[in-house]
Amino acid sequence: MMIASSTIQRLFAALILFLHAVESDNPKSDQGSVGGCSGVPGIPGSPGHNGLPGRDGLKGDDGMKGAKGDRGDKGAIGKTGPKGSLGQRGSMGPIGIKGGKGTKGNLGERGEPGPQGESGTGNSVINWKQCVWKRNDAKDTGLIQECVFKKRHSFTALKVTYAANMRVACNSGSCCGRWYITFNGAECSGPMTIEGVLRMSNSRDDPLRHRQIEGLCENIPTGSIRVAVHVGNCQRYVSSDRYTGWNSVSRIMIEEYPQSQN
Template identity: 85%
Template sequence: MIASSTLQCLFVALILFLHAVESNNPKSDQDSVGGCSGVPGIPGSPGHNGLPGRDGLKGDDGMKGTKGDRGDKGATGKTGPKGSLGQRGSIGPMGIKGEKGIKGNLGKRGEPGPQGENGTDNSIYWKQCVWKRNDHKDTGLIQECVFKKRHSSTALKVAYAAAMRVYCSTGQCCGRWYITFNGAECSGPMTIEGIVRMSNSRDDPLRHRQIEGLCENIPSGSITVAVHVGNCKGYRSSDRNSGWNSVSRIIIEEYPQSQT
């Protein structure tokens, strides 16, 4: 059925048309009077989609948004392979000394070590030779004393004590008493000796005197220690006496270690 509004429009259009025919000017009438809208036509088929357009210009960056809430902790990942050893760093400064630790338990007793070399005895080994004789020799051997030296690294101390004198009625005279070891004077470090000198005296100066010293670098074994008398350097022979009416003695001591 046709709607009433449509019928009304058709009726008005018919009247206008007839009026125009009578006035022979259909155009002016059509312009002065609006017509009714026609019935809508049937919709056509949709057209094909057009080609995609080009990308538009990049827009400006938007404002930074607010920080979101922290997410939940993720699951622990698998341990990766061990990396290669890095270069050794420089030694750092010495740290503060730590506190003394707790004393540990006593360890097991170790096995006995190899036997060491024989050491030297710290005790002093000595010998004394004594005699009572008025010896008038001006030069030569006065007395010997044999000593058994135990170690080559030790030193020997020798002391000779006796009444000794030189005599000359005119000029000057000098006598030298000295010690030998197996016939040779000491060279480590120097000789052991003593001198008595007189000048233009009719006196007979018999007095008790003593000479002593240490000698090193003497090998171990049997050592003949002897006292001799002789001339001082630059002096001729003179009247000498050793041990007049008194006890003479040689004391020999072996010291465990020499010191310089």
């Protein structure tokens, strides 16, 4: 290894100063000297080579645990591992919120007819029949027409509607005619009769008009019922000239309804 000349000169000067200092501090040197002067120091030799590295020292004791450092940045997401085996089935969770209404499906095939149900108790017709005829009837009193109806249930009432042309005429004073309904020959008593009256006073007119009589009769037994229309006298009136069904269709309409519970 080469050393610069300026460095050598500085080292040499420092060595001379050192030797002078040592000489002045050593009294023996004065006694041994015989009036001579110290010689000039020689040129310093070249530095020696570095020695071999020494052996590792003994391991020291563990130091105290340092304070917790700051949390590091989140690492990159790793690769997805292989699918694990199927675990055991868990317990049933709570019922979810009801979903929205789905789209309407296609119409299914028509099923077989079901068995006939029991008779209802609503306000609907259970059974009905009508009798129609076209006949001019000049009777002043008596039977006009009969219609046989088969009543099916004991808890029902019969509604009867009679419609026809009717008139009563009188030459003087006043006159009255009564048209009424009978069931097996007797008028209704539950709750009252089904009837209609037509009265005229001091008229020679022939007032043929289409008129209608109707009503409900309760507490009629089951089976065949002869429903009939009659014409007769009004109370406190004598017989007069009456006419029924002139040149028009007459009809009796019979309907079986659930009987009222009131």
